[in-house]
Amino acid sequence: MAVRDTLDVVGGKWKLLIIIAISSGNSRFREIERSIPKISSKVLADELKELEQHDLIKRTVYDASPVIVEYTVTPYSDTLKKVVDSMIEWGTNHRKRIMGKEKVKV
Amino acid sequence: MAVRDTLDVVGGKWKLLIIIAISSGNSRFREIERSIPKISSKVLADELKELEQHDLIKRTVYDASPVIVEYTVTPYSDTLKKVVDSMIEWGTNHRKRIMGKEKVKV
DNA sequence: CAGAATCCTTCGCGATACTG
């Protein structure tokens, strides 16, 4: 099933959030880490590797001192736009729905 | 973040697959279980409860002997259509890309 | 800063058996 394939690549707790963070302008490791609440550096490092293997992000090392590493999204990750946008839309709407309900529901 | 809200509700390994299974015409517990490879009855039971709490599926008990229980998707679950469709589309394309190794261009 | 290494905890998920 196709949905399963998608979940295998961008499922889990962090991957889409990381892609969003990078595409929002956070390119440095610490920037990404700070922009995602509650993520640890170990988890971030692990996830970045997987995303790079799937060609969804690109890691570039600049030979400075100290060394500078930049993460950017790849053109391929743009194909996830529909997925991300639909999830943003649904989540936004769902939050409104929950908010409106709690004053009526027990 | 909105995506996080969406992941909290339909994230994880099974929830979207269950919704798809039910909306595809599987309404009985064992039908759903059989239509989703590798899922166990415990996991299915747990997930069904959560989905019902989020008003994404409806559980109806018919007083027969033996008792008949039917699961159906709710109108609210239709709002997930965009999410599901975009994931099906992406997963399908991604599989082609993996198979063709570079043949499928973005 | 950008991670690697290590250790530890949580719990999602699974296998099996059993009940009404």
Add this chain to the structure above:
DNA sequence: CAGTATCGCGAAGGATTCTG
């Protein structure tokens, strides 16, 4: 059939420390 009850593994995730 439609679940529940246990038991428990393994992996995801977390905390801390350390290195270049």
